[in-house]
Amino acid sequence: MPRTVLITGANRGLGLEFTRQLLARGDAVIATCRQPAQATALQALGAAHPGQLRVLALDVASEAARAQFTAALEHALAGTALDLLINNAGVLHSGERFGHVTQAALEESLRVNAIGPFLLTQALAEHLRDGATVANLTSQLGSIARVSRFGTPSYCAGKAAQNMLGAQLAQALSPRGIVVLQLHPGWVQTDMGGAQAPLSVQESVAGLLAVIATATPAQSGRFLDWQGQELPW
Template identity: 45%
Template structure:
């Protein structure tokens, strides 16, 4: 049975990833900060571990606990959107939340890859997929605001590009994925698509990924997103 490892799986996109992979018979290893506060996740029957991806010691400990396991797919889904509204506007952006956002959204995906690269190398066609956002596309940026989140997603796109260069020779396909504007706590009720639609599309990207896709940035519907 193939195995997928998913970070940030307590709700939203991460939880839907877990549900869909479980429904298809995959072994799912899921993480969240506090499993005791994630009843929907534990109800899926997935193997659940506590993990704050920005906590180096916790990440290293989980890496040791899962050493020797095979990951066919690793999904960097954990991320935060710390500032909304006026606090995210020019002239009113506090530094600490910005640094926290960069730590979680940019640095952590690289450290997760370093921690579990040996698990991926054990698979026949390993894929390391990271949930980014079209909001990180520099070519697409045309409106003010949300610079904290936008900069973090632009940063993680460079991380994925860097990982594709590092890990491509090891046979690992690295993807950056735009989930669309999704009806989650982050996307809000007026978003355009459901979590089911988004995850179905991103799972299709992962399933069909070839070495030619290594280091690419795709939307959930298969369209390539400009950097």
């Protein structure tokens, strides 16, 4: 059956590919990004799938933007509920060197990668169908157990915080049968991952959607990769 799906950060990379593959499956998609008018690839998908895609403005790190979006979403849903929420929007400050890491970078990573997805999910909880799925796109770089070198500390800290907040969401939403997953997409050929990455966005998203489709309530709160393998915290 067609589902109603909300995707953040849908203007490029994984978010755009999630939108593309879900539309191809016949799902109704609400795709968000900070500047919809400039999201040409996303707007083209909307033109190719009339009535199936809604594009709305959202900056997940902004409290005011989240409140405005939540109000707009109620109208967009028109009485339906969300079957799947994909918290994909994220930020990476590359090239950080010890001695030069800034407070601004650390704070932005926490706002965008952890605080924003948690508070957005909390605000949208009433719009999630019982038994829905929340997929938090995180990273294996948020695994404390796997730290073996100094690198991108603001991103790593943001993703570690996102993992904890995702585990907390799993507990909060478990009475309604809502499954919350922390998902590592692999090293993917995106603006963030770089051209040298071994995975295409198509392969990563297809794998992630398969993991989402087969996830059970017993897996809620888990930290999994794009093939469904569990990762250490």
